[in-house]
Amino acid sequence: MKKVDYIVVGCGLAGISFCEVLKTNNKTFMVFDDASQQSSIVAAGLYNPVILKRFSEVWKAQTQLDIAMPSYAKIEKKLDVKVDYKHSIYRRFSSVEEQNLWFTASDKPSLEPFLSTDIKRNTNKYIDAPFGLGEVLRAGRVDTEFLISVYKKDLRSKGSIQEEGFHYSKLNISDSDVSYKSIIAKHIVFAEGFGVKQNPYFNHIPLNGTKGEVLTIKAPDLKLDDALKSSVFIISIGEDLYKVGATYEWTDKTNTPTENAKEELISKLKTFITCDFEVIDHRAGIRPTVIDRRPLVGRHPNNENLYVLNGLGTRGVMIGPYVAQKLFNFIEKNIELDAEIDINRFEN
Structure with missing residues (x-):
């Protein structure tokens, strides 16, 4: 024993x-x-201190980041690997009203460290964002x-x-x-x-469990280095590859990818990405949600x-x-x- x-x-x-x-x-x-x-x-491994649907703070975001980031850095050093990729997350605004809500949120003390007050002008010809982008700070991705x-x-x-x-x-x-x-x-x-x-x-x-499906696409023309959130998120993972997700399904508790979810993600992605892309991977998993x-x-x-x-x-x-x-x-x-x-x- x-x-x-x-x-x-x-x-x-x-x-x-x-x-x-x-x-x-x-x-x-x-x-x-x-x-x-x-x-x-x-x-997708995104860490994001802001709920971008409502422009509100994630529960205990600052405390969580203060513990999580040194933990991943320690793993990287110990195993001599790279798993934590720090980059901004950009929220695509769909209207002037959303811009105003962003500015209101950025005035809150709990959100001030995480929301840039500068509206970024979109310069990527393959991204449709006429109302600009809001930048989330202290964000990134762990290659889970x-x-x-x-x-x-x-x-x-x-x-x-x-x-x-x-x-x-x-x-x-x-x-x-x-x-x-x-x-x-x-x-x-x-x-x-x-x-x-x-x-x-x-x-x-x-524990309820919520099925989520994520695509990996190849889009050589996109040249996006960070993460972009609109009706779905798209995250650069290098070599012209991007994660796109995610869906939310509350009844199906299998890890089997579905065509409906794939079509939903592609349809939403095409509302703000105009270049050609190829789906090269499609996965599903059950999130442990409460x-x-x-x-x-x-x-x-x-x-x-x-x-x-x-x-x-x-x-x-x-x-x-x-x-x-x-x-x-x-x-x-x-x-x-x-x-x-x-x-x-x-x-x-």
Whole structure:
């Protein structure tokens, strides 16, 4: 039997974030992951402190960025890779009224660090933006697919991951620890995304799950270096390739891409992009979304060694490191979880 401090189930953004906190605090762990959950891989990886539909601040945006950005920088340095690409996000204005709403929002103290007060004139002949563009600051993109790939490779080299499905029936729980196959741990953290629906210990938590589909296109003439948000977003990922997304579907819970979503994304993209492009990839995943748009973090009501880290929704890149630190402090330092992220908020 191998003894570790933690078993972590899931190696998406939530699982990686928690592993990083464990490493920082010199805790040992074993990860189990079967790559069945696609949302972190499919995600475009955009981190954006502003809700651009309403020109309002993302929940705890400044705090999240202050924790997340050093976390990704640390991973980059440790693994000698590049995963964090800092660039602006431009919001395409569809009217003078939207420009005015942007200026009003930029006067708010919480949004002032993130919204430029200069309306950018569009100079790209293949982008239709007669009312100009608003620039979001402190934004960028994490290459989530590459991050997960290199992170798993590193865990593999250290013997810290078992790439297989987790069989809940083989988990043994005692007052002092948990054991699974040949692993004994003080605690187990389930960071499974939408896969938590199959987890008998936490399938009661109100995780809705929202299907999102994203295209990768090749557009050699576009020459867009940043991210642009209109009816859909388009993000440069280099070599004339761009991510385009995303759709929102609440009933279909499969990872299968659909023609309807593809047509929807292409149709919306063509409302503001005028150059030719070719679709070269199309993916889908189920985002772990919650009705109140807050994460699901906490301890099992009857088993003190079982914990959940979930509900990162559409903003996993920003929120993952923040909630991972919160959960660690709760387990190891008895620091109470904030009521707005604690799974107990749904008790009644």
